[in-house]
Amino acid sequence: MTTTRRSLLAGAALAATFAMTPAFGQSPTEIELFFPVPVDGQLARDMATLIKEFNEGHPAIKVTPVYTGSYDETLIKTRAAMKAGKPPAVSIMSANFLRDLQIEGEIQPLDTLIKADGKSNDQFMGQFFPALSGNAVLDRSVYGVPFHNSTPILYINAEHFKEVGLDPENPPKNWAELAAAAAKLTKREGDRVTRWGIAIPSQYDTGGWLLQALTYSNGGRWFNVDYAGEVYYDEPSTLGALTFWSDLVKNKVLQPGVQQNGAVSTAFLSGQASMMLHSTGSLTFVRSNAKFPLKVAFVPKNLQNQVPIGGASLVVPTGVEGERRKAAWTLINWMTSPEKSGWWSRATGYFAPNMQAYELPEMKAFLDKNPDAKVAVDQLAYARPWFATYKTVPVRKAVEDELANVLSGKKSPKEALVAAQKAADEIMKPYVEQTALKLPGSN
Amino acid sequence: MADTIIASQPTPAWRLAIRHPRRKTLVAFGLLAPSLVLLALFTYWPIIQLTWQSLHGQQRVGGPQVYTGLKNFADLVADPAFRKALVNNLIYAFGTVLPSLVLALGFALALARSNRINTVLRSLFFLPVLLPLVAAASIFLFLFLPNVGLLDYYLAKLALSGPNWLGDPDVALWSIMVLTIWKNAGYYMLFFLAGLQAIPADANEAAILEGANPWQRLRYVTLPYLKPTIGFVLVIGLTNVVTQVDHVFVLTKGGPADATNLLLFYVYQQAVENYEPGRAAAGSLAMLGLLLALTAASLRTLERSFGEPES
Structure with a gap:
């Protein structure tokens, strides 16, 4: 009996210590990223590399990448997590699911976040290839940020x-x-x-x-x-x-x-x-x-x-608020920056949605070496939205x-x-x- | 005899305690509790939830779930894809359970005698059972690959060309059935092997003395003795054809044009792709009813054959 009581007390003390930790140090905001890998296993490792780099550069945020299978499975798992009241802060979603998710009220518009950065929606979307807007901007609100795309x-x-x-x-x-x-x-x-x-x-x-x-x-x-x-x-x-x-x-x-x-x-x-x-x-x-x-x-x-076009966008599910929402936005902007966008493009073969990515010297060198990748980018001038x-x-x-x-x-x-x-x-x-x-x- | 031996020793206290009738019930419940809790949590409660869901749906696009009565069931019956899946599942059931049963019985009869060669052969026939269905399907995906797959490769050596095994609506379901038979026959063989061991040797000896030929011995001695085994394998087989669709995911996703859509895969599509949780729940309940009916019917046959006096 006494041992039980003692261990209970010890447990309570331990729990109290854990509960108080945030009060002492500035603990990072923890968020999850649900990501599908449509092609093969190598990409899952590439994603881990990318997120590790983000976490090292952003001590205030700790992102956990969660591999969620195919595009379809990522949709299922995001919906299941939302039903359980624990939506991931960010999901990489097949670009043609955004319309359905918007109609059902399952993803949030990102307009206020864009505005807080001092940009208009048009200015924000202006960094991406114009063909990508149709699947990301719905009813004049931005619901997704293009991550990797194809034709x-x-x-x-x-x-x-x-x-x-x-x-x-x-x-x-x-x-x-x-x-x-x-x-x-x-x-x-x-x-x-x-x-x-x-x-x-x-x-x-x-x-x-x-x-x-x-x-x-x-x-x-x-x-x-x-x-x-x-x-x-x-x-x-x-x-x-x-x-x-x-x-x-x-x-x-x-x-x-x-x-x-x-x-x-x-x-x-x-x-x-x-x-x-x-x-x-x-x-x-x-x-x-x-x-x-x-x-x-x-x-x-x-x-x-x-x-x-084809491909996927980054979305923020409904119910992600406050610090988590801000952290999600930081992650999204980082992942779609010209440098990271270009790196991911070279690793996968998808094209980088961010047009600036193609101005970087490493990307120019890559295209010189792989003229086929350039054909894919050139065709973008003739691209239109994906069925949704x-x-x-x-x-x-x-x-x-x-x-x-x-x-x-x-x-x-x-x-x-x-x-x-x-x-x-x-x-x-x-x-x-x-x-x-x-x-x-x-x- | 055994009782007198126990009685001659002092009875332990715990044994006395559980002999009390009320205590006995308590102990029984206590012993059942773990599986009861699991059943309640993972079977009965989901069925209740499913029933609730099957009676609810959206009245307005993007709106909340409201009570819609039997609308989901009406939609289900009206959906041609559901009817197609039901018909497919029936063809699939007959086309896989019967052949795998016959094959399994054949294997078992051929390999009943224990010797070294038969042990090796038994293991070989049992091998497909050890593979997860998803893995087996991935292997068959390669076999069925048009032009470059193993099947077409050997056909080409004979200057023949096969159909589009998984891409032709008239052929795809049969291709999938081949996989199921290949996968299950070895498993059912095990039960038949066990059933054959249970046949008393003198029954066969008597039949031989009476001058019965091998066919007559099979028909009048072996098969009647195997009746309970056949009933049991039938239940397992029928349950399998309704509950296993992993290979459909890997090979065809229900296509082409719903040619390989089976009930469980249809339910998945409704729940996930069509986002119709109500209709998916109604479909699940329909499947549950079908399974219960099939199992009850098979079990009754099973009991009847058990109850039959030995003649």
Whole structure:
């Protein structure tokens, strides 16, 4: 009995000591950063390096980086942490989730923080590539700060090009040239294709993104950037894009059915496909694993050069207040500064959202050494926002399921797009009814 | 006999104490408490929460959760993706449980005799069970890889080309089923091996004396004795096809065009991608009901076969 009481007392004393510590020394503000790694394990170590450097330079703040898996899992874990009343101070969030999070009131506008730094929203966003604003500034408020970004790009096996008499220095610029090159590059043994002219990923997430890219290249709009309740699936520009994609299958230069991201880059790296459309986010990986001379080029156009961005932004969840909020802001500004932005870009292959990053000597040297990375940056001049609506993922899945049907020959492009539009409208209906169709006189 | 031996020794105090009827109940509860607490915390309480959630939803976009009655269940039934997942799950259940059962029985019969070769073979067939499903799926992702995967590699040597194993809506579910069968057959084999050991040798000897051929011995001796094992494996198999979707995550994410969407994966999509916690809860409850019904039916068959007099 006595021992129990004594140990209890000791415990209480110990607890009291801990409780009083902050009163004695200036303890740092502790915050967490939830971060996904969309590509591979190396990036998780790079992130640890980056945060360690931040903590050493900012003794008043202690950031704990928490690896939260994929983009989707990071969304789940951030929401779960918020439900438990313990939101992370900062999350790196897939840029197309911001609209949904804003509609649900789960992330906070950063306007007051920007104002406190003596800047207007336009001045603040002015440091980033203009194409990135559409997914970060919603209803005129800044909800996210771009961290790493990508666009689709055409990867070319220069060896195969030379082999069939094409000039790798003069890559396909439009759809006609792309289709012709793909036909030339495809190799057959009897009926069996031994080398595909081109590979295009069509799995969930990437499929919608690339169909958006082709639709943009065809002059289309794809979705309403200003209003979260409209998509343009059943439109001539989209129909043209989907038909072009489906014709590549019909002409037997692209494998039928859905292709996954990994399968596509493996096919390209192993020489089973001579070209691929893929994210610039894979550039570092592809460059370091290609055993042949690699070339990259803009996504070929039909009517215009235009591609959507991809990537992720830093957000501050609702409920992060006071010192934690200030610390979060310090971290965000540090991570998106030209130096850190550029460092992360060189490590990953994503481009640095901060334009100043490209003025730094180390970045200039890097681009001189890797001209392919420069192509990716140049294409940014033609970039537009990424698809984001009310309930982004299921609305995107509506068209991706139909894309799968077309690529496996189950539906014609027109039938598919009518079905996709109908399914998407059905999902967005609650939002549309409470916004654009909520009129005076109704309730 | 044993009782008299114990009675001849002085009974310890604790033993006397628990013989008291009320104390006996207390002790029983005390012993059950750990698992009861765990069950309550991690099974019963979540079911209550789930039920609450299934009856609530947003009235307004971005608004709070309010009582919506059975709306979530109505939405669930009306959702073509749910119906697709249900049908897929049925095909998947029949297409995986029956073949793995037959295979497992075949393996067990072939390897029933204990010798060195059979021990090695048993371990080989059991090997897939030791792999986590996610790891197994990653291996199959490579096997199924178009053009460069092992499957297509060997087909190419025969001047053949395979379909897009995971990317063709008509083929993908079957590809996934192959993985499930490969993964589970070895596991079920273990139960059948145990069941075979329990068959009295004289039953088979008698059948041989009566002039029964091997097929007749299987049909009239082995299978009737294995009935309880078959029932048990059936319960496990059916539970597995509803509760295991790790491989769907890795291989197809339910695609292409929902061709490999299974109930549990549908629930995940509703909860996470569509942010419809109410519909996800309704889906979970539907799955729970389905599982309970399946288990009850199988258990009843199991009991009946146990209760059967030996003939």
